[in-house]
Structures are given as structure tokens and as C-alpha cells.
Amino acid sequence: KAGVTQTPRYLIKTRGQQVTLSCSPISGHRSVSWYQQTPGQGLQFLFEYFSETQRNKGNFPGRFSGRQFSNSRSEMNVSTLELGDSALYLCASSDVIEQFFGPGTRLTVL
């Protein structure tokens, strides 16, 4: 089976802009979770989607949002970008418990 894919791999944006990241899960996996990794805060949970519904949510502001499509692909959107949003954004898919991660999207906000 193909692994989790994320596009784009690298992104540079300026403050105030918005960005959309995409994640394609492993075939057959219905759960997609998103995480933010920064040097200071480590890996932090953003949200999880299961069967097109947000099932869990982390402690991030409303500027961070996501959605999941009927084919389980997921997108996350960050509006009004801030410098502190620069991070590696990871998505993970699972069918039971263990989560399998994609390579991540490196977002740089200038």
C-alpha cells in the first residue's frame, strides 16, 4: 500500500496570507489527524477527522481549520498567517489505533 502523502512539501507565505495543505491517507484508512511540529512546542495535535466529521480538536485558534472529503483525503487551512505559524505540519492516518505519518509540509511565514 502507498503511504500517507502530503502536498506541497514546502511552502513560503507572508504574514496575513492564508494557506491550504493537503493530505492523502493510506487506502482504507478513515481517520486523518493533523499535527504541528515546532522546535519550542514539539509535536502538538491540531484536529482529527473521521468519516468527514471532526472528531477531536486540539487547543489551536480558530484560524486553523480542516475538512475531510468522502474519499478520506483531508485538507487543513490556516488563515491570517502569523510568523509563529512557521512549522512542519504533519498528517497521519489510521484504521484502528496506530497512526502512520506523512512526510510533512514545511511552512515558512515571512
Added chain:
Amino acid sequence: DQQVKQNSPSLSVQEGRISILNCDYTNSMFDYFLWYKKYPAEGPTFLISISSIKDKNEDGRFTVFLNKSAKHLSLHIVPSQPGDSAVYFCAASDGGTSYGKLTFGQGTILTVHP
């Protein structure tokens, strides 16, 4: 409030010896624990997991031990190999519909010297 802690930022081990990575947690609702390995600029790779109903799980060179009363888990790698050099994260989940949410420790950098 850091619910999952890896108190050793780094660990250095000789090739062929045992590597022991430790993790402590504070949330007694956690009932499933996982270890991941991560190289720079890549996503974490799942290594091994353990349910709270067990105290040990083995997979090849990797063994995870869980001590629920101490809220402590450890990952043993035997024998250690240079290719094991990476950042290791422990993660925990509190079950049910929350399995989609993992809480991670800060990571331990493992260096295995030839």
C-alpha cells in the same frame, strides 16, 4: 501542562549495546502508548505500541515495557545499530473516540556510535 515527558533530551550508546529510552506520563486516562522514530525533515515512523492491559510488547529488536503504577514506559533496543540514530518520541492516547488524538513527549535524540 506536559502530560507526556521524556526527561532525557539525548542518549549516546555504543553499537551492539542496549539503548533504553524512558517516558513518563501524568494522565491516568491514557490507555494506549506508542513509540515513533523520526529523522530530520521526515514524518515520524511508527515503531511499536502497547495497550495498558499489557506490561510488555516485543517486536524484533524493540521491546516496550509499561509500568502503570509508576506511569512509566520504556523502549529497549537490543542490539543497537548506527541506523537507529534518530529522535524517538513516545506518545499516548486516552482511548475510545480519542484514539485519533496523540499526546507526544518532547523526544530523545539517540546516537549509536560504531
